[in-house]
Amino acid sequence: xxxxxxxxxxxxxxxxxxxxxxxxxxxxxxxxxxxxxxxxxxxxxxxxxxxxxxxxxxxxxxxxxxxxxxxxxxxxxxxxxxxxxxxxxxxxxxxxxxxxxxxxxxxxxxxxxxxxxxxxxxxxxxxxxxxxxxxxxxxxxxxxxxxxxxxxxxxxxxxxxxxxxxxxxxxxxxxxxxxxxxxxxxxxxxxxxxxxxxxxxxxxxxxxxxxxxxxxxxxxxxxxxxxxxxxxxxxxxxxxxxxxxxxxxxxxxxxxxxxxxxxxxxxxxxxxxxxxxxxxxxxxxxxxxxxxxxxxxxxxxxxxxxxxxxxxxxxxxxxxxxxxxxxxxxxxxxxxxxxxxxxxxxxxxxxxxxxxxxxxxxxxxxxxxxxxxxxxxxxxxxxxxxxxxxxxxxxxxxxxxxxxxxxxxxxxxx
Amino acid sequence: xxxxxxxxxxxxxxxxxxxxxxxxxxxxxxxxxxxxxxxxxxxxxxxxxxxxxxxxxxxxxxxxxxxxxxxxxxxxxxxxxxxxxxxxxxxxxxxxxxxxxxxxxxxxxxxxxxxxxxxxxxxxxxxxxxxxxxxxxxxxxxxxxxxxxxxxxxxxxxxxxxxxxxxxxxxxxxxxxxxxxxxxxxxxxxxxxxxxxxxxxxxxxxxxxxxxxxxxxxxxxxxxxxxxxxxxxxxxxxxxxxxxxxxxxxxxxxxxxxxxxxxxxxxxxxxxxxxxxxxxxxxxxxxxxxxxxxxxxxxxxxxxxxxxxxxxxxxxxxxxxxxxxxxxxxxxxxxxxxxxxxxxxxxxxxxxxxxxxxxxxxxxxxxxxxxxxxxxxxxxxxxxxxxxxxxxxxxxxxxxxxxxxxxxxxxxxx
Numbered sequence: 001x002x003x004x005x006x007x008x009x010x011x012x013x014x015x016x017x018x019x020x021x022x023x024x025x026x027x028x029x030x031x032x033x034x035x036x037x038x039x040x041x042x043x044x045x046x047x048x049x050x051x052x053x054x055x056x057x058x059x060x061x062x063x064x065x066x067x068x069x070x071x072x073x074x075x076x077x078x079x080x081x082x083x084x085x086x087x088x089x090x091x092x093x094x095x096x097x098x099x100x101x102x103x104x105x106x107x108x109x110x111x112x113x114x115x116x117x118x119x120x121x122x123x124x125x126x127x128x129x130x131x132x133x134x135x136x137x138x139x140x141x142x143x144x145x146x147x148x149x150x151x152x153x154x155x156x157x158x159x160x161x162x163x164x165x166x167x168x169x170x171x172x173x174x175x176x177x178x179x180x181x182x183x184x185x186x187x188x189x190x191x192x193x194x195x196x197x198x199x200x201x202x203x204x205x206x207x208x209x210x211x212x213x214x215x216x217x218x219x220x221x222x223x224x225x226x227x228x229x230x231x232x233x234x235x236x237x238x239x240x241x242x243x244x245x246x247x248x249x250x251x252x253x254x255x256x257x258x259x260x261x262x263x264x265x266x267x268x269x270x271x272x273x274x275x276x277x278x279x280x281x282x283x284x285x286x287x288x289x290x291x292x293x294x295x296x297x298x299x300x301x302x303x304x305x306x307x308x309x310x311x312x313x314x315x316x317x318x319x320x321x322x323x324x325x326x327x328x329x330x331x332x333x334x335x336x337x338x339x340x341x342x343x344x345x346x347x348x349x350x351x352x353x354x355x356x357x358x359x360x361x362x363x364x365x366x367x368x369x370x371x372x373x374x375x376x377x378x379x380x381x382x383x384x385x386x387x388x389x390x391x392x393x394x395x396x397x398x399x400x401x402x403x404x405x406x407x408x409x410x411x412x413x414x
Numbered sequence: 415x416x417x418x419x420x421x422x423x424x425x426x427x428x429x430x431x432x433x434x435x436x437x438x439x440x441x442x443x444x445x446x447x448x449x450x451x452x453x454x455x456x457x458x459x460x461x462x463x464x465x466x467x468x469x470x471x472x473x474x475x476x477x478x479x480x481x482x483x484x485x486x487x488x489x490x491x492x493x494x495x496x497x498x499x500x501x502x503x504x505x506x507x508x509x510x511x512x513x514x515x516x517x518x519x520x521x522x523x524x525x526x527x528x529x530x531x532x533x534x535x536x537x538x539x540x541x542x543x544x545x546x547x548x549x550x551x552x553x554x555x556x557x558x559x560x561x562x563x564x565x566x567x568x569x570x571x572x573x574x575x576x577x578x579x580x581x582x583x584x585x586x587x588x589x590x591x592x593x594x595x596x597x598x599x600x601x602x603x604x605x606x607x608x609x610x611x612x613x614x615x616x617x618x619x620x621x622x623x624x625x626x627x628x629x630x631x632x633x634x635x636x637x638x639x640x641x642x643x644x645x646x647x648x649x650x651x652x653x654x655x656x657x658x659x660x661x662x663x664x665x666x667x668x669x670x671x672x673x674x675x676x677x678x679x680x681x682x683x684x685x686x687x688x689x690x691x692x693x694x695x696x697x698x699x700x701x702x703x704x705x706x707x708x709x710x711x712x713x714x715x716x717x718x719x720x721x722x723x724x725x726x727x728x729x730x731x732x733x734x735x736x737x738x739x740x741x742x743x744x745x746x747x748x749x750x751x752x753x754x755x756x757x758x759x760x761x762x763x764x765x766x767x768x769x770x771x772x773x774x775x776x777x778x779x780x781x782x783x784x785x786x787x788x789x790x791x792x793x794x795x796x797x798x799x800x801x802x803x804x805x806x807x808x809x810x811x812x813x814x815x816x817x818x819x820x821x822x823x824x825x826x827x828x
């Protein structure tokens with residue numbers, strides 16, 4: 001470790017950004033250039049932030065405790081994607097994809113020469129295969145809704161999937177444009193609202209790429225993913241924003257896990273019909289407000305005078321958090337551009353925000369598939385009524401406006 | 415927004431750290447003082463970083479996009495903890511708890527005066543109640559392993575729980591001491607390995623408290639949590655480190671969700687016998703290496719010459735990540751000190767690292783409960799054999815050393 005600590009890095013002209021320029025939206029990895037956000041050789045860096053989001057803090061502990069050599073370079077033997085994705089024509093327009101690196105899964109091959117020459121370039125996307133098994137899918141087989149085929153779905157409920165993990169890589173001018181704001185305003189707020197994270201956001205306007213320390217996304221594919229990008233390929237999809245309390249523990253205050261399981265059913269059916277199913281799992285706990293805020297809001301909803309009811313559902317979040325939602329679906333469509341998807345035939349979501357974001361990005365949604373009524377837990381009626389009243393898509397008759405005042409949620413002590 | 419941007423904040427003597435001193439490990443909130451990490455009034459801050467970990471980036475988007483007033487103050491009406499926790503004697507020793515704020519759930523009442531005077535103090539812990547329902551628990555009832563009692567466990571599998579979300583709050587001198595390193599080395603690595611996050615780690619040695627942008631933890635309590643802290647109260651516990659692929663989707667390459675479900679069974683039984691069950695869910699995906707690294711390792715394991723086998727299980731992770739594991743169980747016992755727990759009667763974990771960390775912190779583990787053999791998925795045998803060979807606790811005969819060379823894992827194409 002050298003004795004000198006660089007507190008902020010001002011552009012020095014002959015530095016990495018000049019040696020390894022990034023041309024965002026270029027049609028080939030060679031033209032685009034590698035994104036270098038590793039910290040083992042700071043002089044090569046051409047991006048702000050580093051890899052694996054918030055796990056960089058753990059890497060710091062590992063180095064500080066002497067468990068990890070700070071100069072360690074990954075050995076990429078046998079790690080290449082289990083399935084190829086792209087390139088798709090959408091990659092060649094800087095405005096289509098602004099929050100992930102379309103070449104992030106192929107760096108070990110596309111930049112093999114630079115890596116061999118000592119530049120520490122790391123993947124931001126990894127693609128593998130797995131078998132998954134959710135009790136709900138076995139139940140769907142037993143109920144006759146799903147039919148095992150021995151290839152995609154086994155009789156014991158096992159499902160063959162391809163899956164991809166994607167870390168966020170933000171092209172700051174593109175993110176700013178997506179929100180209709182100036183890049184300088186975006187940079188300033190990223191700096192100030194994080195308590196001063198990364199002064200380079202302010203000092204290094206020449207660095208256009210930022211790897212924010214936020215959770216990424218996981219994709220689960222059902223069926224033959226090499227068919228993606230062909231106009232005739234039918235696609236079913238659920239974009240699911242993380243809700244640990246329901247997704248893992250089955251909390252009954254919302255519809256998250258039931259809708260996820262239903263979305264997977266829809267995806268399996270599509271794959272069995274020769275199309276492709278896709279679940280996008282975004283790490284945006286509690287509408288990207290985090291779980292502490294979420295639990296504060298639960299208490300406020302269940303204790304308020306008049307009980308937990310649809311008409312005050314959004315207001316309770318706003319009182320605590322200042323906003324109803326911070327998920328910002330504006331960036332969500334990027335993953336569809338990455339996969340070459342221009343049309344979603346079956347869309348397992350009722351969210352008008354998600355739907356609007358897709359339409360805005362020119363992605364057609366053919367059929368919207370709401371959650372079946374019988375899958376909505378009793379305590380989740382408050383949320384469902386409130387969302388449908390606020391413009392969520394539903395096939396059933398929405399609750400009458402006077403019904404929104406009725407407490408349908410359980411009290412805190414019940 | 416003022417025109418001036420402060421890039422690094424050097425101590426100015428008369429600043430917040432002086433106006434709101436923090437005495438870590440004090441026996442009352444008044445003596446300890448509030449931790450002020452909100453950004454609405456920078457002059458009050460006495461900590462590095464800000465609230466809700468990585469979601470600060472989303473808050474920045476919300477402010478930049480004009481959706482959130484940057485001066486918003488939370489309305490804490492009706493948000494107070496649904497159950498009281500503490501104070502416990504353990505809180506009054508600065509060495510017991512170094513990675514969470516023991517007063518984090520009671521700030522709205524303990525610091526009501528300061529909040530009324532305009533200081534933006536926010537909770538780092540929230541406590542609510544819920545009903546959860548996991549298909550595995552209904553199956554355990556049907557199999558006769560669990561018995562509904564109408565209070566804790568209902569006949570339909572619903573379980574009444576208290577739950578708490580905890581954001582990390584690190585007392586840097588204490589964290590450094592826990593790892594046996596100098597505080598200055600810890601600070602320097604936190605700065606360098608994150609790509610230069612928070613220069614204050616270097617420039618503000620007077621600021622001792624850091625809210626790192628990492629995932630926190632969620633606690634699920636079964637039974638009467640007011641009994642915690644009494645020596646006679648029997649406690650069952652599973653400390654579970656997040657594994658999204660198994661916890662949510664039921665991937666069969668590991669034992670995560672099956673062991674979690676089994677741990678919850680053990681917790682329910684303990685609550686039904688008058689004790690308290692506790693699940694600690696830590697956001698440390700892929701051994702805190704993140705999911706991109708995890709999937710790269712899966713590919714390397716399944717493609718290596720000789721197949722996926724126990725003898726190379728840890729080596730494949732080390733090739734890619736440079737370490738086998740970055741979860742650092744050293745900080746894990748803090749939550750037990752927070753809850754006043756000195757003895758765990760039934761401990762649903764086989765990890766020698768978790769067990770060692772508890773013993774190091776003076777917490778007695780009476781009985782270790784391994785995962786029942788029949789819950790281990792076939793593809794997870796590689797992991798289980800490797801861990802047991804490396805010192806994990808097991809009741810069954812570990813695999814013979816020559817068996818560790820046998821490929822028991824599925825190939826990538828299967």
